[in-house]
Amino acid sequence: MGGCGVTTTPRRSSWSGTVPYHFAAEHRPADLDALRRLVTTTPRLRPVGTGHTFNDVADGAEAVALTAFDTVDVLDDGAAVRVGAGLTHARLAEELAPHGLALANLASLPHLNVAGAVATATHGSGTRTGNLATQVRAVELVLTSGDVATVRRGDPDFDGVVVNLGLLGVVTALELDAVPAVDHRQVVLPDADVASLPDRLADLHRLGRSVSVFTRWDDAPSHVWVKWRDGDPDPAPGWETLGLAPATEELHPIPGLDPVHCTAQQGVPGPWVERLPHFRPGFLPSAGDEVQSEYHLAAEHGPAAARALQEVGHLLDSALLTSEIRAIAADELWLSPQSGQDTCSFHFTWTADLTLSSAAALVVEHALAPFAPRPHWGKHFALDVRGLYPRLPDFEALRRRLDPDGVLAGPWYDRVLA
Ligand SMILES: Cc1cc2nc3c(=O)[nH]c(=O)nc-3n(C[C@H](O)[C@H](O)[C@H](O)COP(=O)(O)OP(=O)(O)OC[C@H]3O[C@@H](n4cnc5c(N)ncnc54)[C@H](O)[C@@H]3O)c2cc1C
Numbered sequence: 001m002g003g004c005g006v007t008t009t010p011r012r013s014s015w016s017g018t019v020p021y022h023f024a025a026e027h028r029p030a031d032l033d034a035l036r037r038l039v040t041t042t043p044r045l046r047p048v049g050t051g052h053t054f055n056d057v058a059d060g061a062e063a064v065a066l067t068a069f070d071t072v073d074v075l076d077d078g079a080a081v082r083v084g085a086g087l088t089h090a091r092l093a094e095e096l097a098p099h100g101l102a103l104a105n106l107a108s109l110p111h112l113n114v115a116g117a118v119a120t121a122t123h124g125s126g127t128r129t130g131n132l133a134t135q136v137r138a139v140e141l142v143l144t145s146g147d148v149a150t151v152r153r154g155d156p157d158f159d160g161v162v163v164n165l166g167l168l169g170v171v172t173a174l175e176l177d178a179v180p181a182v183d184h185r186q187v188v189l190p191d192a193d194v195a196s197l198p199d200r201l202a203d204l205h206r207l208g209r210s211v212s213v214f215t216r217w218d219d220a221p222s223h224v225w226v227k228w229r230d231g232d233p234d235p236a237p238g239w240e241t242l243g244l245a246p247a248t249e250e251l252h253p254i255p256g257l258d259p260v261h262c263t264a265q266q267g268v269p270g271p272w273v274e275r276l277p278h279f280r281p282g283f284l285p286s287a288g289d290e291v292q293s294e295y296h297l298a299a300e301h302g303p304a305a306a307r308a309l310q311e312v313g314h315l316l317d318s319a320l321l322t323s324e325i326r327a328i329a330a331d332e333l334w335l336s337p338q339s340g341q342d343t344c345s346f347h348f349t350w351t352a353d354l355t356l357s358s359a360a361a362l363v364v365e366h367a368l369a370p371f372a373p374r375p376h377w378g379k380h381f382a383l384d385v386r387g388l389y390p391r392l393p394d395f396e397a398l399r400r401r402l403d404p405d406g407v408l409a410g411p412w413y414d415r416v417l418a
Helices: 032-041 089-099 114-119 194-205 236-241 299-316 354-371 392-402 411-416
Strands: 006-008 026-028 072-075 080-084 136-142 148-152 170-177 184-191 210-215 222-229 290-298 320-328 343-351
Touching: 032 136, 032 170, 072 089, 080 089, 089 114, 114 170, 184 194, 194 210, 194 222, 194 299, 194 320, 290 299, 290 354, 299 320, 299 343, 299 354, 343 354
Parallel strands: none
Antiparallel strands: 006 026, 072 080, 080 170, 136 148, 136 170, 184 222, 210 222, 210 320, 290 343, 320 343
């Protein structure tokens, strides 16, 4: 028998402070045996990672955090890595460095828990790169029966299990595809031609391996963050063709904020984990007090959706800190917002004022409604998602099979998916 772990004073809110949590206890099991005992003796339990979600998807009666599950094993001569569910991408990158290994993509900051990021289909950007859940080649989880399961790419349940929203079991480890670590670079291209932004979106997104277009949907220039890795084609001819040139100073995604916590720009080479995210490991990211919303829609609707947002931009101004437009490649994962379609994704960082940000998100949802937007599972939204995912009934059947008593179903599930 293993150790028990600890039960800590539960966290009271999400990272941003904008989502209250209602946990009576937060359990941190020391090992697999302790976790199995916990899941079989706790009536209602939610797995929680780093709490970087902007809704109550992680909230519930009691929490389990896998901070003790923090091992990293390199597999198959570096083709893959087995990652304990307690790790963040920043910690994983530290562990991979001596092996010369990396992941193919990352989100805008490396502080996220790897299992929590995969569970909500967190993504970076890239017309040819899938979201972070597509890096997964096996999921190890403890079911609420206490059984331990490993589901591998190619297994019948795999496409349903990866993006799991913490509803199928407690994930203890993931096997991820790894790639050789090579230096990455990024530049920020100020783009003053705001009126033609919608028509240029596809060209902008093709400029590099990972591209983010930041705009406030007003007359201010947008900023195009282009990231590439050594060995990729030089993106400079592309941006010159579009009449763009790199900024000669460092910039923050939110206009006017000090870029001191941002990853290095101006084409300076550096490690993948210090270029693919916008924010550096070891620093507090972004603005802190904020709410985020994001909507994924089929890539071909990107220009029309951008025009629709430009028309309502003046209604967003008081709530909006910045907006980011990214491209993400299609996949087959049942609850991935990219399931079956290359997507163009419209992200909004709102002020922490929930009245203002909720009203602004409603304006966006109304503007994007003709394009069947799929909201980011981990961000604020009001949309009814039930008709948006063809495989949702299959996911529900899988959930009932793996967690028949609904131990892991919390208030978010009851409200959004039940
Ligand atoms: C500043 C900031 C920047 C962000 N940038 C991006 C971005 O670039 N791209 C993007 O797509 N998103 C981004 N996000 C959103 C974020 O990536 C997602 O919300 C992600 O799910 C957060 O993971 P977490 O572990 O912190 O969240 P949590 O709320 O702790 O967990 C998220 C979900 O994962 C489940 N879960 C956690 N651990 C486990 C486990 N061991 N087993 C089973 N289920 C588990 C939880 O139950 C919950 O459903 C950003 C968020 C912030 C705050």
